[in-house]
Amino acid sequence: MTDMTASSPRPSPVRVGLIGAGRMGSFHGETLARRIPDAQLIVVADPAPGAAERLASVLGARATTDTTDLLDDSEVDAVVIASAAAFHTDLVVGAAAAGKAVFCEKPMALTLADADRAIEAARSAGVPLQVGFNRRFAPDFRAARDVVAAGGVGTPQLMRSITRDRGIVTDTVRRDADLFRDAYTGELAAFVEAVRTGATPQVTGEDARGALAIALACIASVKTGRPVHIDEVEKQ
Numbered sequence: 367m368t369d370m371t372a373s374s375p376r377p378s379p380v381r382v383g384l385i386g387a388g389r390m391g392s393f394h395g396e397t398l399a400r401r402i403p404d405a406q407l408i409v410v411a412d413p414a415p416g417a418a419e420r421l422a423s424v425l426g427a428r429a430t431t432d433t434t435d436l437l438d439d440s441e442v443d444a445v446v447i448a449s450a451a452a453f454h455t456d457l458v459v460g461a462a463a464a465g466k467a468v469f470c471e472k473p474m475a476l477t478l479a480d481a482d483r484a485i486e487a488a489r490s491a492g493v494p495l496q497v498g499f500n501r502r503f504a505p506d507f508r509a510a511r512d513v514v515a516a517g518g519v520g521t522p523q524l525m526r527s528i529t530r531d532r533g534i535v536t537d538t539v540r541r542d543a544d545l546f547r548d549a550y551t552g553e554l555a556a557f558v559e560a561v562r563t564g565a566t567p568q569v570t571g572e573d574a575r576g577a578l579a580i581a582l583a584c585i586a587s588v589k590t591g592r593p594v595h596i597d598e599v600e601k602q
C-alpha cells in the first residue's frame with residue numbers, strides 16, 4: 367500500500383475510460399466517478415446511439431460511440447470493459463495493445479483459445495489485467511474463504527451457494543447491484559490501486575480462464591449426461 371501520510375502529495379488519479387454504458391457499465395461508471403477517489407472517469411464509449419452520452423453527461427465525462435477513439439486517447443490510463451460479452455476478448459486485446467491497464471467484466475472470453483489470447487495480449491504489452499469476479503470482494507464471501515483457508519471447516523467437500531438474481535422467470539426484491547454494491551466498489555478500488563502501485567491484480571486473466579474451463583466442462587456434462595473432466599475441455 368502507498369504511504370498516504372498528511373504531508374505526502376496525493377498521487378494523481380488513475381484516468382479511466384469506460385467501454386459499455388449498459389446496466390453494468392452505468393453502475394461501474396457511477397462507482398468510478400463517485401465512489402473511488404483515486405479514479406477519474408474521463409470518457410465513456412458505447413456504439414448504441416445516445417447510450418454513452420446519457421451516462422457521461424451525468425458523470426462529467428466525455429462520450430463517444432467509437433471505442434477506437436477511447437483506446438487512442440493518450441489521457442486514458444486504464445480501461446473498464448462492460449460491453450456485451452461477445453466483444454470482451456477483442457476489447458481486452460485492443461486495450462492492451464494500446465498500452466492501457468485493463469479491467470474486464472466477466473466473462474473475459476467464451477472459449478479457452480480466446481482466454482489465452484486475452485492473457486497473452488496483456489502479458490506481451492506488460493499491462494495489468496483484472497477480471498470482474500466481484501464476489502472475491504464481498505465481505506461475507508471473503509470471510510468464508512478465510513475460514514476455509516484457516517482450516518476452520520476441515521477439508522471442504524462441497525460448497526453450495528445460491529443467489530437469486532432478477533430475471534430469466536420471477537422478479538426479485540434486490541438487484542445484483544443492490545446485493546453486491548460494496549463488492550463491485552471493492553473490485554474497482556482494488557484495480558485502481560493495482561494500476562497506481564504496479565501490484566499484480568487480485569483477480570487475473572488466468573483466474574478467468576480457470577473458471578471458464580470449469581463452466582465449459584459443466585456445459586459439456588449437461589449436454590452428454592456424464593461427468594466431464596476439465597482435461598477433456600482443455601483438449602478440445
Ligand SMILES: NC(=O)c1ccc[n+]([C@@H]2O[C@H](COP(=O)([O-])OP(=O)(O)OC[C@H]3O[C@@H](n4cnc5c(N)ncnc54)[C@H](O)[C@@H]3O)[C@@H](O)[C@H]2O)c1
Nearest residue numbers: 386387388389390391412413414448449450451453471472
Ligand atoms: N459481475 C457481475 O456480477 C455482472 C453482472 C451483470 C453483468 N455482468 C457482465 O457485464 C457485461 C454487460 O452486461 P449488462 O447487463 O450491462 O448488459 P447491457 O446489455 O445492459 O449493456 C451492454 C452494453 O454494451 C454495449 N456494447 C455492445 N457492443 C459493444 C462494443 N463492441 N463496444 C462497446 N460497447 C458495446 C451495448 O450497446 C450496451 O449498452 C456482460 O458481459 C455481463 O456478463 C457482470
